[in-house]
Amino acid sequence: MAAVAPEHAIGVFDSGVGGLTVLKALLRELPGENFIYLGDTARLPYGTKSPTTVVRYALAAAEALMALRLKCLVIACNTASAVALAQVRARVVSVPVIGVIEPGAEAACASSSSGHIAVIGTEGTIRGGAYQEAIRRRRPQAQVAAAAAPLFVALAEEDLCEGPIAAAVAHHYLDPLLAGAPRTDTLVLGCTHFPMLRRAIEQAVGPGLAIVDSAQTTAGAVRCTLAQAGILAPAGMPHGRLRLLATDAPQRFAQIGARFLERRIAAEDVEAIDL
């Protein structure tokens, strides 16, 4: 096992820009750390692809990042976390690998009083049932209703996060889901794109429901893991460095990613990388 040091970077990968909502939480939680974010934009989306293919893509992304001396690897993509976490952990044995499903399930179980939880995500995430399992592992009596909501991804990428189209799509997915699970008190945004549509989703479900995503709890899990291993960046360090890598179309990544990360990204700040 290679020596891992506090100054090594935290690697974060996603199929594209969605994971930047997780990176945003990580930057807030751990401002002294160095981060390297990889968006696999040449092969996005993962959400409609088969588990076999997503595993292959996730392993390639993980290996590319591991070549850059990491101290921790975050799979900031629900689909890849749902279907490829075990395989990535088996391949990447020298540093901790953290997905977003377990932290998302943790957030849901902490939020729910009734034990009735709804989850929305991509086709791949929902079909695999990873959220449903992770919630029931923590809370065996939980009732979990789940639905794929793939159009939210396209709406978020196209900056149609509010307005009549976003509202109509939110009702299209959420009305039948909640009608079938009326005691639901917590809705999990099980895709890193979905926090971009949080307001439209909140308006569609009304005030009685707590909405949770895994970004903040994932950032907390990363802090915990690094602290336990004794490899947190020392307190009082200046802000860490951030490297952004994309497998295709750095300009599009910069343009759409800036909205997700809520900070300016210049196209020349995004390094092209081939997997």
Add this chain to the structure above:
Amino acid sequence: MAAVAPEHAIGVFDSGVGGLTVLKALLRELPGENFIYLGDTARLPYGTKSPTTVVRYALAAAEALMALRLKCLVIACNTASAVALAQVRARVVSVPVIGVIEPGAEAACASSSSGHIAVIGTEGTIRGGAYQEAIRRRRPQAQVAAAAAPLFVALAEEDLCEGPIAAAVAHHYLDPLLAGAPRTDTLVLGCTHFPMLRRAIEQAVGPGLAIVDSAQTTAGAVRCTLAQAGILAPAGMPHGRLRLLATDAPQRFAQIGARFLERRIAAEDVEAIDL
């Protein structure tokens, strides 16, 4: 150059299921031919990716199909036709290669009286300007307005082709496009997914506009090309064979593809192929 015979198949490729709208027109136009359709579902969509990446994917798909003894190769994807036709033709020299942009431009120029034509397509197709050029090459005085309409792809794949969401999205794209080009009399559906939304698009633009897509004219171009080369399947032949190949998720391909092709596709009829 390998010998090409009438019984060889016509190869058709697309990033996924969209090209099945072109295959449907080809099956109607040339029922005696054998067809092999390849959907590159492991790497779809092409429409948001860079020209370099689309060229790489298109060459891989073309080479995989060429290994199966073709007499003609059809690029049934507007994005790949727009950015990779020349490169595929340079690589595949033994048989004719036909894209969908030129036939679509042909259909538009034949339809338009005013010479004011609007085109909608994916980001990659519109950004590259291939339709705009192909139309102006035929009709130098033509005024071409163009807009990317990427959400239509997601709507078509999710079978949300009619109803309030499709209507709202159609108005979202088409109202500003046509407000800026009021003399438009012809709208080109420059993406093979868009014919699935034809009714919603027609309702959004009203009765004064002709809507054309490249499926039928592409099928006509293929017939012409094969006839000139003397390699049409002999008249009076029984129906040809159809092979369907997909690089990922054959079941999803079968399920969504059946709507695009308007015929039943069983998951076991779709062969998985690795590129």
